[in-house]
Amino acid sequence: MMNKLPAGLRRLWQALAAGERLRPWRWAVCMYLLLGVTVRVALLCYGDTAEDLGPGSILAVFALGAVSDLIAASFLFVPLVLFLAVYPLSWRRHWLGHIWLLSGMAGWIFLILFVGMAEWFFWGEFGARFNFIAVDYLVYTHEVITNIWESYPVMQVFALLAVLSLGVCWWQRHKIVAADADAAAWHAEVAAFAVLLALPV
Numbered sequence: 001m002m003n004k005l006p007a008g009l010r011r012l013w014q015a016l017a018a019g020e021r022l023r024p025w026r027w028a029v030c031m032y033l034l035l036g037v038t039v040r041v042a043l044l045c046y047g048d049t050a051e052d053l054g055p056g057s058i059l060a061v062f063a064l065g066a067v068s069d070l071i072a073a074s075f076l077f078v079p080l081v082l083f084l085a086v087y088p089l090s091w092r093r094h095w096l097g098h099i100w101l102l103s104g105m106a107g108w109i110f111l112i113l114f115v116g117m118a119e120w121f122f123w124g125e126f127g128a129r130f131n132f133i134a135v136d137y138l139v140y141t142h143e144v145i146t147n148i149w150e151s152y153p154v155m156q157v158f159a160l161l162a163v164l165s166l167g168v169c170w171w172q173r174h175k176i177v178a179a180d181a182d183a184a185a186w187h188a189e190v191a192a193f194a195v196l197l198a199l200p201v
Helices: 007-018 023-045 055-076 078-086 095-126 132-139 141-151 154-171 173-177 186-198
Strands: none
Touching: 023 055, 023 078, 023 095, 023 173, 055 078, 078 186, 095 154, 095 173, 154 173
16 A cells, blocks of 8 residues: 555655654654553543443543544654754664663653553542643642642652653663664655644644
């Protein structure tokens, strides 16, 4: 099927789907989408949530959730796309570049795991995903942080998330930093970055 596309589109697809420069972006997006599905499954299994929804409603939740996650990812990953566009491949292929990139990915995994865990606790308390109540949390930051610190095992959760983040990145390190023998043409890479940066618009 891909062979029927014009050569320019084939090269663009190669840069997006298999190009070395965008490898960390593909991995990060996959992790983000996987976490979104995991959070929805977890919340669906929380209490009697699943009993209140029929099969059609559950499918709609996951379908709309996937679309929502893809739209959110087009915005959230703009900084990563910009970074990958200017970060030389020669630096990334060095062992120091590997450490730098893996550290960044571990920080990203920690962040999205933290958000997922926060949604779990928020659902348990309010029976809903983040909403206007979460905005109040931002307004009354000191009171909220004090209450959370006293009510939940914060340090244990942070430690668990840190171990999971480092473990996932170490397990997936070859998929994040591996070099490809056949790099995409530079003009195809430029087009790929332009497409990704234009998506949020």
